[in-house]
Amino acid sequence: MPEYTAVPMSATLAADEALARRRRAGERVLPMASGEIGLPVLPALRDRLAAAADENAYGPVPGSEALRTAAAGYWARRGLAVDPGLVVAGPGSKPLLFALLLALGGDVVVPVPSWVSYAAHARLAGARPLPVPIRPGEGGVPDPERLREAVTAARAAGRDPRTVVVTVPDNPTGTVASPGTLRRLAAAARELDLVIVSDEIYGDLYFDTPAPAGSPARHAPERTVVTTGLTKNLAVGGWRTGVARLPDSDTGRALHTRLVSVASQIWSSPPAPVQAAAAYAFGEPPEITERIAAGRRLHGAVARAVAGRFTAAGALLAPVRATCYLYPDFEPLRDRLARTHGVEGGEDLARFLGERHGIGVLPAGAFGEQGQLLRIRAATSRLYGDSDAQRTAALQAPDPLALPWIRQAVEWVGDALSDLTGARPHPHRHSTAPARQF
Amino acid sequence: MPEYTAVPMSATLAADEALARRRRAGERVLPMASGEIGLPVLPALRDRLAAAADENAYGPVPGSEALRTAAAGYWARRGLAVDPGLVVAGPGSKPLLFALLLALGGDVVVPVPSWVSYAAHARLAGARPLPVPIRPGEGGVPDPERLREAVTAARAAGRDPRTVVVTVPDNPTGTVASPGTLRRLAAAARELDLVIVSDEIYGDLYFDTPAPAGSPARHAPERTVVTTGLTKNLAVGGWRTGVARLPDSDTGRALHTRLVSVASQIWSSPPAPVQAAAAYAFGEPPEITERIAAGRRLHGAVARAVAGRFTAAGALLAPVRATCYLYPDFEPLRDRLARTHGVEGGEDLARFLGERHGIGVLPAGAFGEQGQLLRIRAATSRLYGDSDAQRTAALQAPDPLALPWIRQAVEWVGDALSDLTGARPHPHRHSTAPARQF
Numbered sequence: 001m002p003e004y005t006a007v008p009m010s011a012t013l014a015a016d017e018a019l020a021r022r023r024r025a026g027e028r029v030l031p032m033a034s035g036e037i038g039l040p041v042l043p044a045l046r047d048r049l050a051a052a053a054d055e056n057a058y059g060p061v062p063g064s065e066a067l068r069t070a071a072a073g074y075w076a077r078r079g080l081a082v083d084p085g086l087v088v089a090g091p092g093s094k095p096l097l098f099a100l101l102l103a104l105g106g107d108v109v110v111p112v113p114s115w116v117s118y119a120a121h122a123r124l125a126g127a128r129p130l131p132v133p134i135r136p137g138e139g140g141v142p143d144p145e146r147l148r149e150a151v152t153a154a155r156a157a158g159r160d161p162r163t164v165v166v167t168v169p170d171n172p173t174g175t176v177a178s179p180g181t182l183r184r185l186a187a188a189a190r191e192l193d194l195v196i197v198s199d200e201i202y203g204d205l206y207f208d209t210p211a212p213a214g215s216p217a218r219h220a221p222e223r224t225v226v227t228t229g230l231t232k233n234l235a236v237g238g239w240r241t242g243v244a245r246l247p248d249s250d251t252g253r254a255l256h257t258r259l260v261s262v263a264s265q266i267w268s269s270p271p272a273p274v275q276a277a278a279a280y281a282f283g284e285p286p287e288i289t290e291r292i293a294a295g296r297r298l299h300g301a302v303a304r305a306v307a308g309r310f311t312a313a314g315a316l317l318a319p320v321r322a323t324c325y326l327y328p329d330f331e332p333l334r335d336r337l338a339r340t341h342g343v344e345g346g347e348d349l350a351r352f353l354g355e356r357h358g359i360g361v362l363p364a365g366a367f368g369e370q371g372q373l374l375r376i377r378a379a380t381s382r383l384y385g386d387s388d389a390q391r392t393a394a395l396q397a398p399d400p401l402a403l404p405w406i407r408q409a410v411e412w413v414g415d416a417l418s419d420l421t422g423a424r425p426h427p428h429r430h431s432t433a434p435a436r437q438f
Numbered sequence: 439m440p441e442y443t444a445v446p447m448s449a450t451l452a453a454d455e456a457l458a459r460r461r462r463a464g465e466r467v468l469p470m471a472s473g474e475i476g477l478p479v480l481p482a483l484r485d486r487l488a489a490a491a492d493e494n495a496y497g498p499v500p501g502s503e504a505l506r507t508a509a510a511g512y513w514a515r516r517g518l519a520v521d522p523g524l525v526v527a528g529p530g531s532k533p534l535l536f537a538l539l540l541a542l543g544g545d546v547v548v549p550v551p552s553w554v555s556y557a558a559h560a561r562l563a564g565a566r567p568l569p570v571p572i573r574p575g576e577g578g579v580p581d582p583e584r585l586r587e588a589v590t591a592a593r594a595a596g597r598d599p600r601t602v603v604v605t606v607p608d609n610p611t612g613t614v615a616s617p618g619t620l621r622r623l624a625a626a627a628r629e630l631d632l633v634i635v636s637d638e639i640y641g642d643l644y645f646d647t648p649a650p651a652g653s654p655a656r657h658a659p660e661r662t663v664v665t666t667g668l669t670k671n672l673a674v675g676g677w678r679t680g681v682a683r684l685p686d687s688d689t690g691r692a693l694h695t696r697l698v699s700v701a702s703q704i705w706s707s708p709p710a711p712v713q714a715a716a717a718y719a720f721g722e723p724p725e726i727t728e729r730i731a732a733g734r735r736l737h738g739a740v741a742r743a744v745a746g747r748f749t750a751a752g753a754l755l756a757p758v759r760a761t762c763y764l765y766p767d768f769e770p771l772r773d774r775l776a777r778t779h780g781v782e783g784g785e786d787l788a789r790f791l792g793e794r795h796g797i798g799v800l801p802a803g804a805f806g807e808q809g810q811l812l813r814i815r816a817a818t819s820r821l822y823g824d825s826d827a828q829r830t831a832a833l834q835a836p837d838p839l840a841l842p843w844i845r846q847a848v849e850w851v852g853d854a855l856s857d858l859t860g861a862r863p864h865p866h867r868h869s870t871a872p873a874r875q876f
Contacts, residue, residue: 004543105442272676
């Protein structure tokens, strides 16, 4: 008898809507709560969607052959060749992740910290999330040793974990698990007979190397599902498109049947015009590749500049290598923050930055961490401008930080942190500056 | 500990894909298994989607204010005024129906027969469907007296039914519950404290009267959720767009909070470019109203012509008043069908028509009925032509049955039924006719 499963509103989407309300009320806000990519659609990609506007048939549940073939090519170019028959497209990678948990059954290991929706997905699927901490600096992947212990203990207690979800590169920490950790994770999953669901939506936002970030699918190909989409690399989150790559194994083929059945009952098929545009994008013609590279450069430059402000303020921060997220830890400043501002945990930090400085960030508690930790997640992907003209200029700039609106946003963060740490305690510094709203 | 919940692939989508495979293999098939509307997109509507192709932001989880306001206007014009704040848009009414069951919790009463996905949704939400038969000729609404008995017995047995799903007008029977039945259903739901989820996706396909079909929301406004979309009236199923109208009551407002949370975790927001087009469509400017009316006339004319072939063959059929579905019952021919063709149930009937005549229909078992019943569902919405030119001509024709391709499709059904009933037993009559494929 199912009681209603209480899941919270997605913290990122809730924070975004709260910021939008404040903005409409005339307040100046710096939106760093959600990782929505504040960039316009590449015109060539937009034109593909427009050209497909008369496509009104459902088509196959797992997506068109053109889209699945293009997605298979995208993965093949990243060392993960796959039969298009094992690709399943959906209206976003979020619904695919949820449907995968429904199709897999059993309980689900989630990293701590991890993206706001994995635990909610597990609960909505009738499962219980089994939290396992990451190794320091290697977010998104549960520490393989602690994974072994937790799964063994859970099974001894009568629970039935069958899946471990990982994020490579990681949201919220912006870090990337090392090949060694991925290898050990894969070995542990094999030993424990767990399916790995690897969310690789940030796979193209890995800054310093042309090589892709690692994937557990290299180490445990028979049991790893990979998901991705065009939300981060091409900024079309609002279009809702994602793809899953199922393993070429008996496990993968059985899961394919069940996943397609679940998809047929929940969403029928991905939106047809979006499928046509997504097939073009996953095909990666030169203009798409260039645009993805430009986004990567911009995200890297701005994330690192903002990271500099956090470390200058005395927060701990892992080296910035991927995504558009910073996950600073203010633990070294605990005494001072408590004394000067009564800030004693992640919620206090987020409230201080939000109410006093109009900067929206999320407390670490939104990602499954304990409330007393002085950690927040700050997303830098919406600091690129107020208009499409500014955002396009940011994409094209050799040095985005030389653009006044971006420099101003970085300073806004720096000033707020100075106020927080007492280095320069005057709030509302920006209140007399020209109104700037995102 | 959740075992994997085995749900079948959506029977309509599975049958469609099987027919598509046969067609690709060069076979001639008449696709009457799914109710996909085989008509092109209205050009003005297509243009709205194309013009919104650069909309790439998520926007609010329940959909844009423009879309929710337009949907509220659509309902107001049908006597169901609602605050746009109680409207929730999603990527199809199917995901909304599923999310509603997740948000409501408890077990779910479903009519017998009913659409293939309600029972699957209940199971995926961790609930059990509680089947209650309809009154003859009033499909989509469980017989109110039997609803009382079933819910009372289920509660006595420790189960917790909280919701009853209804379909007005109905799929699969193509019938419309009478106002009296809707009133008694509403009274029973109030007495039993059940929420009514009323799927009104066929609300604009009610043939003979300008008045809308009834809705339980008129009789139990405090507890009725209404869902609809643009899949049937404007033939854009592949776009994936739907809306839910929540009751203006404490129940409705609490449900709204939970539904939006579930939506935020499963699909984030409906596809943004589709939202823009849907806002235009729900606004119902004259060209949209005319197109909906033309579709209604075409569906009515063709459904009735095909119905005539079923009744001429000796099947029982309720008067055709809405949708694009026929639900003939061959019980009067049971002895003859068993003797001449070994046909003893719905599956046998569907197999006979499919394998011997290339006509795809679904057995009543797909809708929760017992296998030995000699009932099938035949959808007539894809008999309008092989090309957009033919389909547009069908929409515009004063007498669609005068068009050769539609007449031929109706004759194809008639000939197959003649073969079935022995009136003219030669199969493959069409095998020498010019190839015609849908």
